[in-house]
Amino acid sequence: MSELSGKQSWSKQLVSSFGSLLKSRRCPRAIVIIFGGLASGTVISVLSSCSVQPDSVSLSSGTAGGFYNRVGEQISHSTQTTVGLKVRNLDSQGSRENLQRLLSGQVDFALVQLDIASQAMRQGKIQAVAILANEYVHIIARKDSGLRSFADLEGKRVAIGTPGSGISFTTSQLIKADKLKIQEDASDFDTAFKKLNASQLDAIAYVGSLGANQKLRQQFINNPNLRIIPIQQSLINNLIVLEPGSYQTATLPMGTYASRPSVPEQDVSTISTAAVLVTRPNMDGHKVGLVTWSIISTARTYSEFYPELQNTESSEPLRKGLFYVHPAAQEVFEDGDPRAAFIRYWQKNSDLQSGVFILLFTSAMGLVVRQWRKQSSQKLLGTTVNRVAELKKLLAENPQEALKGIEDLRQEHRLRFIDGAVTTEIYEQLQQKTQTFADECRLILEKQRRKFVMDTLLLLDEWQATLQTDPDVALQKLRQIKQDYRDMLLSDQVDIEAYVELMQLTLMSVMTLAPQSLPGGAAFTRPES
Incomplete structure (x- = not known):
């Protein structure tokens, strides 16, 4: 008897507490709407099933x-x-x-x-x-x-x-x-x-x-x-x-x-x-x-x-x-x-009342959590759009930095998706938007790399011409080329792979042409690295 009274009291307290929550201004309107809709839907379903009558x-x-x-x-x-x-x-x-x-x-x-x-x-x-x-x-x-x-x-x-x-x-x-x-x-x-x-x-x-x-x-x-x-x-x-x-x-x-x-x-x-x-x-x-x-x-x-x-x-x-x-x-x-x-x-069965209330309450909370996730995901989608817009401004000056920024953002999305803070639908939209921008960054970087290679070839052509007439000036230009590469690497204008490729290209050019052009036929030593 005491156990039953305890269940009834607990059920009443739970109903009363949730009723107060629904009346409170601190309770999100979504909770009221969702819980009300769920409860009314349950009642309608029950009444409908009960009201089905033979012809x-x-x-x-x-x-x-x-x-x-x-x-x-x-x-x-x-x-x-x-x-x-x-x-x-x-x-x-x-x-x-x-x-x-x-x-x-x-x-x-x-x-x-x-x-x-x-x-x-x-x-x-x-x-x-x-x-x-x-x-x-x-x-x-x-x-x-x-x-x-x-x-x-x-x-x-x-x-x-x-x-x-x-x-x-x-x-x-x-x-x-x-x-x-x-x-x-x-x-x-x-x-x-x-x-x-x-x-x-x-x-x-x-x-x-x-x-x-x-x-x-x-x-x-x-x-x-x-x-x-x-x-x-x-x-x-x-x-x-x-x-x-x-x-x-x-x-x-x-x-x-x-x-x-x-x-x-x-x-x-x-x-x-x-x-x-x-x-x-x-x-x-x-x-x-x-x-x-x-x-x-x-x-x-x-x-x-x-x-x-x-x-x-x-x-x-x-x-x-x-x-x-x-x-x-x-x-x-x-x-x-x-x-x-x-x-x-229902009126006679307090256990059923408690069970149904718990079911409705937990279902409502589940809906609230899903609604919150949806709203949070929508907000994240808007934030991502703004972040991509900011990175686009950086793209023209420093595509390498823009690429790094978008990859960091994509990683952040992955972690939030794993934690369940982002819905699958929104995560797919985020991936699509960030992937498009990342591909754009890589395309620009590839164009820059090709430009650097072409510029390097032009410089080497100029260096080779100078080497025939003035070896000292040619050595000076070679050092300048190397210094320019380092500056571009340090300023993230080129990545390490492009830098190595340019250095290898320069070195091959020097090793091929230097022995024939230096005074006395002396071999041209490897430039400083």
């Missing part, structure tokens, strides 16, 4: 215009407006077909009654995302039928829903649990009510959200002879034990469908199961998270189907009593918007 997902709901299909349309609207995700809402015959589509991989999500989904959930084949309605069992009969509870359906003609529907499944569970023998009818909704009003049926079983089915409401308004009969508490308790998590005790409140006359006439005990949005365990967690968040963030818009959501800010009704919840959905229920997952992880 669409598919949902199997219910018959066009039906309860489940309308819920599906609301899901599509929620996801489109909150997270930019398109939901393709596919018509179906209800919960059982939706479940089969999901298990076979034909769709990504499905709306299914919880009692129908329970077995597949226990087997680990599907997982829940959210409850979107509580569906109540309605047992509807004529007031003159004499039926007072579900147990009175023994031997009666009962419409239990169309084959494969959720209504059919739940009704069959009730009949099985109560061990009833009835005359089953598979008529659809409209046909079943026609038969009931014509006394061709004794009762109709319907499963749906309170008041959400306008067609059912209209049936009660148009037919005041209809009533809803209760389910005995003993059957409710038995079914809850037999199918744990699938059902719960419920009450149909008085006046739910009409107020005058009241329908139902009094609170009716019944049983309910949830309408659940489900998906497969291997479904992309990011998609599941986005769909879950879109539902949570627009929960009140589902109150038409799920009245418990009307007067609450909590998302608890969306998962109340749910088992086998998809991990991505569970995380959204606990932490919120999945698109902010990185921010939450």
Whole structure:
């Protein structure tokens, strides 16, 4: 614990110190710009990666215009407006077909009654995302039928829903649990009510959200002879034990469908199961998270189907009593918007904060150092241009000195490049500029050397002519030539190689001509060196 506190304290101190540095006037503007750019670039990169969203997902709901299909349309609207995700809402015959589509991989999500989904959930084949309605069992009969509870359906003609529907499944569970023998009818909704009003049926079983089915409401308004009969508490308790998590005790409140006359006439005990949005365990967690968040963030818009959501800010009704919840959905229920997952992880992880800050800080310092090197190199480039201009002024008078100066400058550049104070790009530019000037110096020196050689040859020609007429004057001129060479060498007008070459040329001339020209044929001694 103390180690963690120490890391957090050190991280805060480091952030605070760097913040003060950024605010200080002594901090170079480049640091502020570079660090800010790096940090913002990192955030943009993170947010961009987090904000990459799938184009669409598919949902199997219910018959066009039906309860489940309308819920599906609301899901599509929620996801489109909150997270930019398109939901393709596919018509179906209800919960059982939706479940089969999901298990076979034909769709990504499905709306299914919880009692129908329970077995597949226990087997680990599907997982829940959210409850979107509580569906109540309605047992509807004529007031003159004499039926007072579900147990009175023994031997009666009962419409239990169309084959494969959720209504059919739940009704069959009730009949099985109560061990009833009835005359089953598979008529659809409209046909079943026609038969009931014509006394061709004794009762109709319907499963749906309170008041959400306008067609059912209209049936009660148009037919005041209809009533809803209760389910005995003993059957409710038995079914809850037999199918744990699938059902719960419920009450149909008085006046739910009409107020005058009241329908139902009094609170009716019944049983309910949830309408659940489900998906497969291997479904992309990011998609599941986005769909879950879109539902949570627009929960009140589902109150038409799920009245418990009307007067609450909590998302608890969306998962109340749910088992086998998809991990991505569970995380959204606990932490919120999945698109902010990185921010939450950042806030909870002090080690990550410290590590990322160090990375950003060192990266920024590296950029600052590189920027400094670049600026220093640019400055050196300007200084070199000025230095070469100065040496050019010396070039005409003393090319040898100019060459020495440019070579010293080139050596200085090499050392700075080796030390890392000069970028490769700038070093190459410096070498190009100084090499050009050095070549110019050498060209001038070569021209001077050739001129000296030509001058020497002319002097030797003159000396040879004088030697024929006046040997003493010739010796004097020879000494003068030697002295001129020394003076030029000492004043750097010629280099040592040129000096040696000139002396050798002079000596060869003297050795060749002197014996024939000196008085008495005496050999001419080697001139002083």
